[in-house]
Amino acid sequence: MGTGTNGELKYEISQNAYIKLVLHSLRHKTAAVNGVLVGRISPNDEGVVEISDSVPLFHSNLPLLPPLEISLIMIEQHYVAQGLSVVGYFHANQRFDDVEVSGVAKNIGDHISRYFPHAPILLLNNKKLEALSQGKDRSPVMQVCILMLRAVRLVAAGTGGSGSLCVRDASKNWRVVGADGGSKLLLKEPSANVVLSDYISSEKWKDVIDFDEHLDDLTKDWLNPGLFN
Amino acid sequence: MVMKTEERELNQLENQVENGGGGVWEYLSLVRKLKVRRSEIVLKHGLSILNDSGKRSALGPDEWTLYEQVAVAAMNCQSLAVAQNCIKVLQKKFPESKRVGKLEALLIEAKGMWEEAEKAYSILLEDNPLDQVIHKRKVAMAKAQGKPSLAIEHLNKYLEVFMADQDAWRELAEIYVSLQMYKQAAFCYEELILSQPTLPLYHLAYADVLYTIGGLENLIAARKYYAATIDLTGGKCTRALLGICLCGSAISQLSRGRNKEDKDMAAQELESLAATGLEKEYKQKSPAKLNLLSSALRSLKLS
Numbered sequence: 001m002g003t004g005t006n007g008e009l010k011y012e013i014s015q016n017a018y019i020k021l022v023l024h025s026l027r028h029k030t031a032a033v034n035g036v037l038v039g040r041i042s043p044n045d046e047g048v049v050e051i052s053d054s055v056p057l058f059h060s061n062l063p064l065l066p067p068l069e070i071s072l073i074m075i076e077q078h079y080v081a082q083g084l085s086v087v088g089y090f091h092a093n094q095r096f097d098d099v100e101v102s103g104v105a106k107n108i109g110d111h112i113s114r115y116f117p118h119a120p121i122l123l124l125n126n127k128k129l130e131a132l133s134q135g136k137d138r139s140p141v142m143q144v145c146i147l148m149l150r151a152v153r154l155v156a157a158g159t160g161g162s163g164s165l166c167v168r169d170a171s172k173n174w175r176v177v178g179a180d181g182g183s184k185l186l187l188k189e190p191s192a193n194v195v196l197s198d199y200i201s202s203e204k205w206k207d208v209i210d211f212d213e214h215l216d217d218l219t220k221d222w223l224n225p226g227l228f229n
Numbered sequence: 230m231v232m233k234t235e236e237r238e239l240n241q242l243e244n245q246v247e248n249g250g251g252g253v254w255e256y257l258s259l260v261r262k263l264k265v266r267r268s269e270i271v272l273k274h275g276l277s278i279l280n281d282s283g284k285r286s287a288l289g290p291d292e293w294t295l296y297e298q299v300a301v302a303a304m305n306c307q308s309l310a311v312a313q314n315c316i317k318v319l320q321k322k323f324p325e326s327k328r329v330g331k332l333e334a335l336l337i338e339a340k341g342m343w344e345e346a347e348k349a350y351s352i353l354l355e356d357n358p359l360d361q362v363i364h365k366r367k368v369a370m371a372k373a374q375g376k377p378s379l380a381i382e383h384l385n386k387y388l389e390v391f392m393a394d395q396d397a398w399r400e401l402a403e404i405y406v407s408l409q410m411y412k413q414a415a416f417c418y419e420e421l422i423l424s425q426p427t428l429p430l431y432h433l434a435y436a437d438v439l440y441t442i443g444g445l446e447n448l449i450a451a452r453k454y455y456a457a458t459i460d461l462t463g464g465k466c467t468r469a470l471l472g473i474c475l476c477g478s479a480i481s482q483l484s485r486g487r488n489k490e491d492k493d494m495a496a497q498e499l500e501s502l503a504a505t506g507l508e509k510e511y512k513q514k515s516p517a518k519l520n521l522l523s524s525a526l527r528s529l530k531l532s
Binding site: 030061066070073077078098104221 | 407411467514521522
């Protein structure tokens with residue numbers, strides 16, 4: 001994308017992808033949970049990443065590799081047939097007021113962005129989620145974090161009088177963008193929060209299946225077909 | 230930890246209770262016995278009994294146990310007024326009671342008043358320095374305040390005294406994993422395996438941690454523990470079967486260009502048995518995903 005900065009890129013998340021992730025966090029209120037975002041670069045606008053679906057992954061032992069590796073393999077293989085791939089990562093911290101991007105979130109984010117540059121990390125914003133029932137806020141209850149690559153330059157006093165510039169290793173930093181991330185992350189369907197509030201009232205989160213549950217009981221489907229019927 | 234049969238019974242009762250089919254007292258008793266957390270449901274139905282004087286007196290002396298159970302459930306759901314009321318009733322019935330004192334301290338903790346709660350727990354500990362529940366509250370408070378290193382410190386001190394407490398070892402392991410301190414987590418699982426070598430859960434967790442740390446030796450060890458898990462579960466553990474396949478792939482990647490020390494026939498047979506086992510499981514329980522599994526296994530062999 002030109003200069004390599006993320007300045008122009010926007011993320012548009014579909015209602016189903018969005019709601020599924022929030023409901024998953026509500027199902028496991030006392031744990032950290034995570035999920036992956038599935039989608040593609042918009043065929044109509046190169047500056048927009050369409051997040052058309054999401055897969056809730058785990059609600060225990062998030063930093064362990066084996067379940068993560070197998071889930072990513074299977075998820076990629078399933079969606080490649082639809083021309084989609086894993087385009088980002090979702091994370092909800094265990095504690096209500098914890099707004100940090102944890103180590104495991106950064107590691108998984110790094111990994112995903114190796115395959116899909118500009119993959120975002122979406123962090124659940126608990127305060128906004130709590131306020132949902134009270135307000136008419138239409139912005140998503142998530143923060144967007146983007147990977148900033150910083151090249152550190154060293155000026156070395158060289159022989160021959162002139163200094164030489166060399167680029168040290170780029171340090172990677174995941175930064176929350178925007179005050180509420182609202183301008184970078186767009187809800188494709190503007191009434192998504194209304195639908196989400198409805199589902200919360202009807203305790204729909206009880207029906208969300210994640211990869212953890214699938215591994216414990218293969219009859220449970222992490223694709224959650226029929227969740228929104 | 231809850232066994233599968235117990236969990237099934239619990240879920241059945243829960244469905245029954247939630248759909249108005251009665252059995253509330255059996256359900257609440259089972260929740261107490263299994264020490265599981267079902268706070269919203271316990272609160273809802275427990276309160277309906279407590280608010281009905283007829284049902285309440287029918288409980289006899291169990292009434293006070295129910296007040297205690299509902300108080301804790303209310304605190305979990307942040308219904309602090311309800312909790313306060315239950316505690317008041319208990320205070321009236323059992324003045325000077327240490328058990329009620331614990332509930333009072335728990336309520337202070339639930340309000341987020343950490344320093345006061347610390348003080349309250351310290352006072353309770355003076356009279357009973359070996360009270361495991363109170364020691365664990367200190368760990369819980371450290372976690373709740375986002376101080377995992379303090380939680381670890383408390384837990385380690387606790388385990389010096391109560392080294393047979395498997396729940397505590399598991400909690401410590403999970404905190405270490407959440408901080409990506411895998412080697413320390415591995416140590417905890419080693420302790421657990423030593424104390425209960427026939428429990429597949431610990432072998433599986435240990436294998437997962439070893440795999441995550443990585444390196445050839447750890448991968449080979451992980452494979453052994455996945456194999457032990459499969460042995461202990463009669464081949465039914467999907468996670469362990471997948472673990473074998475992941476190990477095989479990772480090991481062959483690492484030993485490429487080395488002396489092929491992993492070409493031990495047993496390992497290869499193990500992998501193909503695991504793959505067959507997985508395909509059988511998927512065919513039976515999740516046939517729609519069988520293709521996904523097969524291509525995942527293929528990509529592991531190739532990578």
